[in-house]
Amino acid sequence: MDNTIYQRIDGITQRILAGGEMTADEGRWLIRLDHDYLPWLMAGADRLRKTFRGDEVEICAISNVRSGNCSENCSFCGQSGHHKTAAPKYNYIPAEQLVEQAHRAREWGASDFGVVSKGWGVRGDKEREQLRDYFGELKKHSDIGRCASLGALDQESADMLKAMGMENYHHNLETAESFFHNVCTTHTYQENIDTIRHAVAAGLRVCAGGILGMGESLDQRIELAETLRNLNVESVPLNFLNPIDGTPMADQQPMQPLEILHMIAVFRYMLPRAEIRIAGGRHFLRDLQAMIFFAGASGVMIGDYLTTKGRQVSDDLKMLDDLKVRARGDTQQRRAAETPIVISATA
Numbered sequence: 414m415d416n417t418i419y420q421r422i423d424g425i426t427q428r429i430l431a432g433g434e435m436t437a438d439e440g441r442w443l444i445r446l447d448h449d450y451l452p453w454l455m456a457g458a459d460r461l462r463k464t465f466r467g468d469e470v471e472i473c474a475i476s477n478v479r480s481g482n483c484s485e486n487c488s489f490c491g492q493s494g495h496h497k498t499a500a501p502k503y504n505y506i507p508a509e510q511l512v513e514q515a516h517r518a519r520e521w522g523a524s525d526f527g528v529v530s531k532g533w534g535v536r537g538d539k540e541r542e543q544l545r546d547y548f549g550e551l552k553k554h555s556d557i558g559r560c561a562s563l564g565a566l567d568q569e570s571a572d573m574l575k576a577m578g579m580e581n582y583h584h585n586l587e588t589a590e591s592f593f594h595n596v597c598t599t600h601t602y603q604e605n606i607d608t609i610r611h612a613v614a615a616g617l618r619v620c621a622g623g624i625l626g627m628g629e630s631l632d633q634r635i636e637l638a639e640t641l642r643n644l645n646v647e648s649v650p651l652n653f654l655n656p657i658d659g660t661p662m663a664d665q666q667p668m669q670p671l672e673i674l675h676m677i678a679v680f681r682y683m684l685p686r687a688e689i690r691i692a693g694g695r696h697f698l699r700d701l702q703a704m705i706f707f708a709g710a711s712g713v714m715i716g717d718y719l720t721t722k723g724r725q726v727s728d729d730l731k732m733l734d735d736l737k738v739r740a741r742g743d744t745q746q747r748r749a750a751e752t753p754i755v756i757s758a759t760a
């Protein structure tokens with residue numbers, strides 16, 4: 414064991430606690446630390462989480478309202494029409510079913526509920542009417558936070574969704590810009606960035622993160638974190654690739670539990686004030702799932718994911734109970750307290 418390594422981690426932690434930040438160079442060092450130092454790193458990440466996000470964690474859930482035959486070729490995704498997968502194909506589910514799912518998510522303690530539709534943006538009157546119906550019904554029947562993930566947005570669509578009652582927009586960058594060509598070629602990284610900017614300009618809370626374990630390098634993971642930091646993204650979902658049969662990434666090896674915890678901690682150091690939510694691929698942590706909060710995560714997605722099954726919700730709720738971690742469930746309070754996010758830098 415090298416004492417100078419402990420001291421260097423402590424020095425970075427203290428600087429962040431005092432209002433500073435970790436440099437990308439330090440991030441590239443931290444992400445290569447031997448796993449022997451992981452408990453120390455996690456202790457620092459846990460301290461940052463508690464200082465900047467408090468003791469409670471945010472729970473969210475999603476509904477995949479329309480699935481399959483997507484025009485885009487994202488190489489990790491079972492819903493792309495470019496790959497032959499077993500992902501279900503269906504058109505918009507009825508609004509009553511969506512409201513039922515939102516009620517269930519609220520009972521689980523979720524503060525936010527995402528309407529997720531395959532595809533690339535809001536196109537056509539029929540789609541607009543369907544979304545108006547969804548958000549109207551959700552607003553009428555539930556106090557849960559209303560999120561959506563609908564692909565690229567221009568400014569007009571972002572403003573329209575805000576007027577419909579949507580509060581949060583989820584749009585992952587997926588990966589670092591320098592790796593994006595391996596992930597998707599039917600749209601550009603710049604479209605992702607523009608979408609985030611349009612959502613922010615519309616006054617929406619933005620949730621944007623990525624998927625780790627797609628073959629990107631450690632430096633590219635830091636590049637992604639840096640881009641998210643430069644965009645001032647407040648909520649960052651982290652996914653870990655779940656290789657789906659029939660996709661170009663089917664043979665990719667899933668990440669190992671300690672590596673996943675290490676990445677969560679590094680993202681906490683890079684984005685100390687962000688809501689870091691752990692989403693798809695969490696099951697690769699196996700018996701270490703409960704450690705995500707000690708590694709710096711401040712949120713978790715429960716229930717099923719888009720085309721893959723999540724863990725039993727009862728097991729997740731038991732886990733939170735055992736950890737004495739409370740859900741930050743008061744959406745109304747958050748609505749009252751929140752101020753619009755300001756983008757501070759270009760990316």
Ligand code: SF4
Nearest residue numbers: 483485487490493531
């Ligand atoms: S990630 Fe979204 S845009 Fe890409 S293929 Fe899947 S559903 Fe389509």
